[in-house]
Amino acid sequence: MEEVLTPEVEEVKTSTFLKEHEEESQKALDAVREIISNQDLLHKLLEESTSIFESQTNYLGSIETDKKVVFVGDTHGAFDVALYTLLNFLHDDSVGKIVFLGDYVDRGEMSLENLVLILREMLEDHESKGKMVVLRGNHESPLTNYHYGFFNELSEKAKDFPYEEFQRLFSYMPYAASVNGYFCVHGGIAKDESSESIAPQMKNLSQINELPRGDVEPSNPVAMQLLWNDPRECIDDFIPNVRGEGTFYFGKKAVEDFLNSNSLKGIIRAHEVKDAFSVEMDGKVITVFSSRYHHLSAGVLIMDENKRFHVLKILGEMS
Numbered sequence: 001m002e003e004v005l006t007p008e009v010e011e012v013k014t015s016t017f018l019k020e021h022e023e024e025s026q027k028a029l030d031a032v033r034e035i036i037s038n039q040d041l042l043h044k045l046l047e048e049s050t051s052i053f054e055s056q057t058n059y060l061g062s063i064e065t066d067k068k069v070v071f072v073g074d075t076h077g078a079f080d081v082a083l084y085t086l087l088n089f090l091h092d093d094s095v096g097k098i099v100f101l102g103d104y105v106d107r108g109e110m111s112l113e114n115l116v117l118i119l120r121e122m123l124e125d126h127e128s129k130g131k132m133v134v135l136r137g138n139h140e141s142p143l144t145n146y147h148y149g150f151f152n153e154l155s156e157k158a159k160d161f162p163y164e165e166f167q168r169l170f171s172y173m174p175y176a177a178s179v180n181g182y183f184c185v186h187g188g189i190a191k192d193e194s195s196e197s198i199a200p201q202m203k204n205l206s207q208i209n210e211l212p213r214g215d216v217e218p219s220n221p222v223a224m225q226l227l228w229n230d231p232r233e234c235i236d237d238f239i240p241n242v243r244g245e246g247t248f249y250f251g252k253k254a255v256e257d258f259l260n261s262n263s264l265k266g267i268i269r270a271h272e273v274k275d276a277f278s279v280e281m282d283g284k285v286i287t288v289f290s291s292r293y294h295h296l297s298a299g300v301l302i303m304d305e306n307k308r309f310h311v312l313k314i315l316g317e318m319s
Contacts, residue, residue: 006279006283007277007279007286007301007308007309007310007311008308008309008310008311009276009310009311009313010310010311010312010313011297011313011315012312012313012314012315013314013315014080014081014083014084014314015080017084017087017088018080018083018084018087021087024087025083025087028083028086028087028117029079029083029113031120032113032116032117032120033113035116035120036112036113036116036157036158037158039158039160039161042116042158042161043161043165045116045119045120045123046119046165046166046168046169047165048123049119049122049123049169050165050168050169050172052122052123052126053134053169053172053173053174054172054213056172056174057174057209058174058175058176058208058209058211058213058223059174059175059176059177059205059206059208059209060133060174060176060177061177061178061206062177062178063097063133063177063178063179063180064179064180065096065097065179065180066096066305067093067094067095067096067097067305068089068092068094068095068096068302068303068304068305069095069096069097069098069099069179069180069302069303070085070089070095070097070098070099070300070301070302071099071101071184071268071288071300071301071302071303072085072098072099072100072101072288072290072300072301073101073103073269073270073271073287073288073289073290073291073299073301074101074102074103074137074139074270074271074289074290074291075100075103075104075108075114075290075291075298076103076104076105076106076107076108076111076114076139076291076293077104077105077106077107077108077109077110077111077113077114077291077293078108078110078114078290078291078292078293078298079108079110079113079114079117081290081291081292081298081300081314082104082114082117082118083117084314085098085290085300086098086117086118086121090121090125090131090132094305095131096131097131097132097133097179098131098132098133099133099135099177099179099184099268100118100132100133100134100135101135101137101184101185101186101268101269101270101271101288102135102136102137102138102139102140102173102186102227102270102271103137103138103139103140103186103270103271103291104118104137104139104140105139105140105145105149105150105153106139106144106145106148106149106150107139107148107149107291107293108149108291108293109153111149111150111153112150112153112154112157112158118132118134119134122134133174133177133179133184134173134174135173135174135175135176135177135184135185135186136170136173136174136175136186136227137186137227137270137271138186138187138227138228138271140170140173141170141216141217141218141227142163142167142216142217143217145163145166150166151163154166167216168214170216171213171214171215171216171218172213172214175208175211175223175226175227176205176208176226178205178262178264179268179303180265180303180307181263181264181265181266182264182265182266182267182268182286182303183205183258183259183262183264183266183267183268184267184268184269185226185267185269186226186227186269186270186271187225187226187227187228187229187230187269187270187271188225188226188229188230188231188250188267188269188271188285189202189225189226189229189250189254189255189258189267190202190221190222190225190226190229190248191225191229191237191238191248191250191254193221196237196238197237197254197257198254198257198258198261199222199225201222202258202261202262203258203261203262204261204262205262208222208226211223221246224246224247225246225247225248227271228241228243228244228246228247228271229241229247229248229249229250230243230247230249230250230271230272231249231250231251231255231267231269231280231281231285231287232249232250232251233251233252233280233281234251235249235250235251235252236251236252236253236254237250237251237253237254238250238251238254239251252281255267255281255284255285256284259284265284266283266284266285266286267284267285267286268286268288268301269285269286269287269288270287270288270289270290271287272287272289273289273294273296274287274288274289274296274299275289275296275297275299275313276288276289276296276297276298276299276311276313276314277289277299277301277311277313286301286309288300288301288311290314292314297313297314297315298313298314299311299312299313299314300312300314
């Protein structure tokens, strides 16, 4: 299996780009605020977005493209990072896919704007080129929304709008996809409930589609792990994770078994706080983190046409 070289890193500032595209940026922000201020528009956005997610499967299958692929990790309300990414890449013909790896809400002060922006662009893109892949993160859940800010933010910005509509939206978001040989997921691979090996769904990825649909928390153990698990190079298989009951760290042997079972090159995931990104397990696990809430740089990972990786390291400017 080929080893991934450490990605080349380019430092950027969203403020510079957005200032150069001030008219487009303001237009996007105005459109987002109009949706939030109008309950009928917000309901329509969620209804149409949920319909798209309902039509998809838990595992979106294998996606192949000869063009660039852009991967975005946790944004947590980093509206400027999401806007920068969409303005920069969505209408770029050299880009084949933009993969959002979850955690659009909570923590940041513009979680609602961030989510509405991504959904609005997803709806428009769905009708044209279908570039956007929008996956679920562990913060697309009431388990976190009541404690990390999104529920309160919604109550303040869209008073009396039913949070249950967001719950339904989140519950149908897909968990994973494979893109150019890389398994894309928010958290990581899952452990079998009765042994130390990888779960059956990890040996045959199509079985992820057998997980319950509309799982709000989610309560299914494998679905929970896909959103919550983390890699650790110092272990072989699985050990309990400090994140809580039912979550695990996965090690080198588990990753090798998973990749070999599915003829994959590696895993691209989000979920852990990083200074933009990290590369682990001889390049087989790449983590991208796109929020600056924790006062580190945000990262956007790019796979170029030659299948080499680059990172746009977005320097801290805004909360």
